[in-house]
Amino acid sequence: MKECAEKYDKPKCEHLEEGCARVLQVPLARHHGLPNFASFNYHVVITCMQRAVEDPVGLCVDIYGTTVCEGHENYCKDKLLTSNVETGQKKLAEFGECVLRFLLF
Numbered sequence: 001m002k003e004c005a006e007k008y009d010k011p012k013c014e015h016l017e018e019g020c021a022r023v024l025q026v027p028l029a030r031h032h033g034l035p036n037f038a039s040f041n042y043h044v045v046i047t048c049m050q051r052a053v054e055d056p057v058g059l060c061v062d063i064y065g066t067t068v069c070e071g072h073e074n075y076c077k078d079k080l081l082t083s084n085v086e087t088g089q090k091k092l093a094e095f096g097e098c099v100l101r102f103l104l105f
Contacts, residue, residue: 003053013049019104020048023063056099063103072102 004013021028026044051059060069076098080091 004049007053016049016052016100016104017045020045020052023104024048052100052104056096056103060099060103069099072099076102 004016008016017028020026024044026041028042028045048059051062057069057073060072076095079098080094
């Protein structure tokens with residue numbers, strides 16, 4: 001996925017792909033010797049990956065619900081408050097990473 005490749009490296013994108021497939025319970029075609037786009041509703045996995053990159057908190061809420069995600073979101077915010085991350089942009093990226101770790105890994 002282009003958006004993923006622009007933001008992360010290939011192993012990270014493969015982790016996102018595997019995580020989305022697992023969470024959404026959509027088998028990946030490559031696990032059956034086929035190209036991913038061949039079958040198994042791969043568009044669902046692509047949509048999940050895109051949301052994971054653009055809006056990890058929103059994706060979390062859609063999959064796990066508000067209560068679960070608010071708890072983890074608060075954990076991530078508290079964790080960042082105690083970290084030495086300096087810039088706002090970097091803090092936002094670290095927050096997204098924290099939520100993704102909970103969501104997909």
